[in-house]
Amino acid sequence: MPHSRHRFDRLLDLLAATARERADIIGLAGMGSTADRARVDEWSDHDFALITLPGAEDGYRHDLSWLPASDAIALSIVEHHGGVKVVYDDGHVLEFGVTALAGLDSWSGNAYDVLVDKGGVEEAFAALVARPLPTGPRDDAADVGLVLTQVLIGMGRLRRGEVLSAGESIRSEALAHLLRALGRRLPGDQSRLDTLDPRRRFELVHPELGARIAHALSGDLETGAQELLRIAEQQLAPGWAEFPQRGLAAVRARLGWS
Incomplete structure (x- = not known):
């Protein structure tokens, strides 16, 4: 059939x-x-x-x-x-x-x-x-903060040798929080995005950015994690006073990315 x-x-x-x-x-x-x-x-x-x-x-x-x-x-x-x-x-x-x-x-x-x-x-x-979604009410600052923490946790696991768990923290958990914040804050047709799974149809609304993120996470995990933080800063920090710059600096310093 x-x-x-x-x-x-x-x-x-x-x-x-x-x-x-x-x-x-x-x-x-x-x-x-x-x-x-x-x-x-x-x-x-x-x-x-x-x-x-x-x-x-x-x-x-x-x-x-x-x-x-x-x-x-x-x-x-x-x-x-x-x-x-x-x-x-x-x-x-x-x-x-x-x-x-x-x-x-x-x-x-x-x-x-x-x-x-x-x-x-x-x-x-x-x-x-x-009903409210199981992810709770919109909190963009919390989502970006979770991008930072999941990258830090994931990189710690990677350097410990826990490659599979590190990939889950960065390619899945950090990514989901980043896409949720980007989907809500960037201009675009938000009605096309999935409110339960932020990965669904993101690249249909933001094709260039979606391709950039996909490419970043398709190779070396540490390089991809650095790129996620770079994307978060470039796309979200300008004009947003709540962007966690101090937290971003702490994560980069701890991982030797400064």
């Missing part, structure tokens, strides 16, 4: 039909690009939430016969938090969560599209996206 918009929509229609037919399913909602289908391309997976009656959740995680073309499932995983990932023989991916309506009280999200609602689903998702 080709990865195409037609196939994407067809599979979504089949999921919705199943949700309507089954008495223990009360709702289906698309998330991510499954909610904002203008972004769908050949690499888009189906990201959705299945809302069931209480007690029915686990059955839909472990018995996947309800999914379209279930005989073509090559791999499935139930994650520790109850989310499910499915890979078909042709490589297409489904990612979904299963919950009773009350379980949505603990979820976070942004874009959604309720496809099936047998009662209370639209209201629950409206409340879901209105």
Whole structure:
């Protein structure tokens, strides 16, 4: 089956039909690009939430016969938090969560599209996206401070010989905080950025800067870490009194980068 918009929509229609037919399913909602289908391309997976009656959740995680073309499932995983990932023989991916309506009280999200609602689903998702994000309220100074601390911690681990852990601190944690601050403070279409994962679509809004960051982190880790701090200072410090210049100087001095 080709990865195409037609196939994407067809599979979504089949999921919705199943949700309507089954008495223990009360709702289906698309998330991510499954909610904002203008972004769908050949690499888009189906990201959705299945809302069931209480007690029915686990059955839909472990018995996947309800999914379209279930005989073509090559791999499935139930994650520790109850989310499910499915890979078909042709490589297409489904990612979904299963919950009773009350379980949505603990979820976070942004874009959604309720496809099936047998009662209370639209209201629950409206409340879901209105809740504060798990990252807390906007705090650009804290995010930049965390860039500095994660670079310092990561470099300490690198010099100790903990290369894998160092890479996580710098290429993942420091990067995420930097992209969050850049995405909020730089001019650009912020509506295209993902409020849950600051890495998503950053380079579509800031292509040159995204390419610079990607290049910096593709090679030597110490060189990349220095470049992250350079980018933070160049892009964020001018005209911003809260930029932590003293902290930046301390990190550079400790690492011998002054």
